[in-house]
Amino acid sequence: MMRRSAAGAILALGVLVPAAGGELDAQMPDAWVLVGQDAADYRLRLDSEVARSGSSSMRLEARGNRRRSQWAASVQFVDAVAYRGKRMRLRGYLRADDVDSGGLWVRVDGILEGKYAMLALDNSEDRRVEGTRDWEVRDIVVDIPPEGVTILIGAMITGDGELWVDDLSFEAVAEDVLLTTEPEVVITDQPYARPAGVFPTPTNLGFEREMNNAMENPELNR
Numbered sequence: 001m002m003r004r005s006a007a008g009a010i011l012a013l014g015v016l017v018p019a020a021g022g023e024l025d026a027q028m029p030d031a032w033v034l035v036g037q038d039a040a041d042y043r044l045r046l047d048s049e050v051a052r053s054g055s056s057s058m059r060l061e062a063r064g065n066r067r068r069s070q071w072a073a074s075v076q077f078v079d080a081v082a083y084r085g086k087r088m089r090l091r092g093y094l095r096a097d098d099v100d101s102g103g104l105w106v107r108v109d110g111i112l113e114g115k116y117a118m119l120a121l122d123n124s125e126d127r128r129v130e131g132t133r134d135w136e137v138r139d140i141v142v143d144i145p146p147e148g149v150t151i152l153i154g155a156m157i158t159g160d161g162e163l164w165v166d167d168l169s170f171e172a173v174a175e176d177v178l179l180t181t182e183p184e185v186v187i188t189d190q191p192y193a194r195p196a197g198v199f200p201t202p203t204n205l206g207f208e209r210e211m212n213n214a215m216e217n218p219e220l221n222r
Helices: 007-013 022-027
Strands: 033-035 042-047 057-062 071-079 087-112 115-122 129-143 148-158 162-173
Touching: 022 042, 033 042, 042 071, 057 071, 057 148, 115 129, 129 162, 148 162
Parallel strands: none
Antiparallel strands: 033 071, 042 057, 057 162, 071 148, 087 115, 087 129, 087 148, 087 162
16 A cells, blocks of 8 residues: 655655766667766666677766765656556666666656645665675566556666666556555656656667667656
């Protein structure tokens, strides 16, 4: 059952303005952007030298030594309409090199009482990857409420190190599959504003190069 918490809680992942990377933007996996309060101190790129399968993976890395309080996240914005009323699982494989903390994350945004609301958030806080690890599978399971408008999926890194992500999937699961965190609802005093670059379904989850024109396809950005 959903509960409402204080408005100040929204925003464990509240600063979601994509980092301005200049030529670094060309290195990012198609359909993914880097966000976070310390995004300028991190880099997101397609790594063609390290992959669990296929030819490449998504790599998040600290640019120099970072404090454990600093973080950044990769994100893709997905339209929630097709997933309303479903229990969804984001699954992916993570590899880490001297990481303070890293993991997958999912957030569901929508409209309640005419205002922008966070309807669910799981940032893998209690099951983060730390240190140096070979590829390991990680899951996040969330319910998509009828009020959901946008689903945010991605990976997050805190502090120092390098984190690789590969072979993501986003699929409906049965109701007997347990949620990975309790739902938390936070209503703000702001109207909902749809972010730019929302995809109708998740795109480029394998981090290959076939999606080079995806962001230019008007059918994918509605």
